[in-house]
Amino acid sequence: MSISWDKPNKCWRYQFDRRIQGSRHRASRLLPRGWTQAQADAFDRQESARLYAIATGVQRQDPLIDDAVSLYLADKRHLKSYKATADHLNQIAPFYAGKAMSTLADVAKEVIRDEGARGVSPATIRNRLACLKAACRWGWKAHALTEADPTARMQLPAVRNERHVYVKREGMLKTARAATRHDVRIAIRVAFYTGMRLGELQRVRVHGNVLELEDTKNGDRRAIPAHPRIHTCLRYLPLTAPKITLQRGWQRAREATNIGDVHFHDLRHSAASEMANAGVDLYTVGTVLGHRDPRSTQRYSHLTAAKLSDAIGAIGKRVGQKLPHKAAAKGKKKAAPRAA
Structure with missing residues (x-):
């Protein structure tokens, strides 16, 4: 048999x-x-x-x-x-x-x-x-089982599951204050100001005011300068509590503040959102987040619409001429006192 x-x-x-x-x-x-x-x-x-x-x-x-x-x-x-x-x-x-x-x-x-x-x-x-x-x-x-790439005709299903849920600084602070565990409060603040994943906060090493990860999701080393607002949090890193404990602490804080269906990972997206809205280019945003593939950062491209408008408006512009949307904004500011 x-x-x-x-x-x-x-x-x-x-x-x-x-x-x-x-x-x-x-x-x-x-x-x-x-x-x-x-x-x-x-x-x-x-x-x-x-x-x-x-x-x-x-x-x-x-x-x-x-x-x-x-x-x-x-x-x-x-x-x-x-x-x-x-x-x-x-x-x-x-x-x-x-x-x-x-x-x-x-x-x-x-x-x-x-x-x-x-x-x-x-x-x-x-x-x-x-x-x-x-x-x-x-x-x-690695083993030469076939002469040509056997995956050349292999098709993978398309997946559109990007989340566009962002938390502002006020919402982040409100949730951090509602957390009952000190390490959860640290995790929330550091994730918001660095874009680091929860698992990375458990492996990060601090050298001066730089957070370093030797082994990331894509295999590359990553170093992130610490934001001044989290300098006091650095001495508590890396986090030592089990991941499930930190996740449950986040869930309780989220429920206490009624901020909606916000995942801890959305703090990472929020960090990217803050940088993109501040005019940071997507390449730099991707570098901070540790994206190897630029397509991973494209989900934030809609946040840079004003910057793209500046680029388009610069075509054929005479030296010293203001960009259209900036001129309109300036006109609105001048008109406001007359309306009052």
């Missing part, structure tokens, strides 16, 4: 051991945890037929997506996101198990269609496929 229960690993194991045309052909593979026996038997039929076809020369050897996933997970155990990545890959394993790398684009379409029909959010589907894409690209680049 090709399928047996692997008690130590708590999952099914597939084994292929046959003598074909005078040669011994063996293969063994642990199947994803959570698979039922029916799923394991279906894999047995499909994989045994494939291996038999390869052994008899009917089918050319084509690397499996499973091979790329196994190599990726073996090589990337150091990643902070390793557990989440392994879980994402396991969730869609029934779609790619036993499938060749050349079928990756079709596998992605099946995931999008079937997972979407089950009610899985587009963002979650995209994250799962992004992990699969990274694994297959790693198999190509």
Whole structure:
């Protein structure tokens, strides 16, 4: 029997051991945890037929997506996101198990269609496929499983989930004062004045008046000068309380002030909003936030409309001539006393 229960690993194991045309052909593979026996038997039929076809020369050897996933997970155990990545890959394993790398684009379409029909959010589907894409690209680049990039035709679903919720300084201070924990008050103030994530506040190192992160979400080192208003908060960093404790402290403070559906992460967006409204260019805003991809900063582009208006108004302008919207604003200021 090709399928047996692997008690130590708590999952099914597939084994292929046959003598074909005078040669011994063996293969063994642990199947994803959570698979039922029916799923394991279906894999047995499909994989045994494939291996038999390869052994008899009917089918050319084509690397499996499973091979790329196994190599990726073996090589990337150091990643902070390793557990989440392994879980994402396991969730869609029934779609790619036993499938060749050349079928990756079709596998992605099946995931999008079937997972979407089950009610899985587009963002979650995209994250799962992004992990699969990274694994297959790693198999190509690091292990030469294929001659060309197998993800070239792979399509990921579009996701539009940017939040545009911003908190003004007054709202931030009101919420910080409502917090019952001192470290939560520190977290709120520092997040607003630096744009740092909650997890980053637990890893940050302070050198003088500079906040440094050696290991960020995108893997780059980041240094942020501390705003004068948070100099007194620096001695309490990094925060040592569990993340869930800080999050619950934020939720209680938010409910006490009735500021609405504002997430702690929205303080990061608020920092970007404050900088963009003050005329800071988006490249600099992205640098402060640690964005590697400029597209991540484009969500704040609508906040720089006045600056873009200045740029457009400068076209063909004579030296010394005022920009249209500034001249209009000046006229309104002069007209105000007459109306009073």
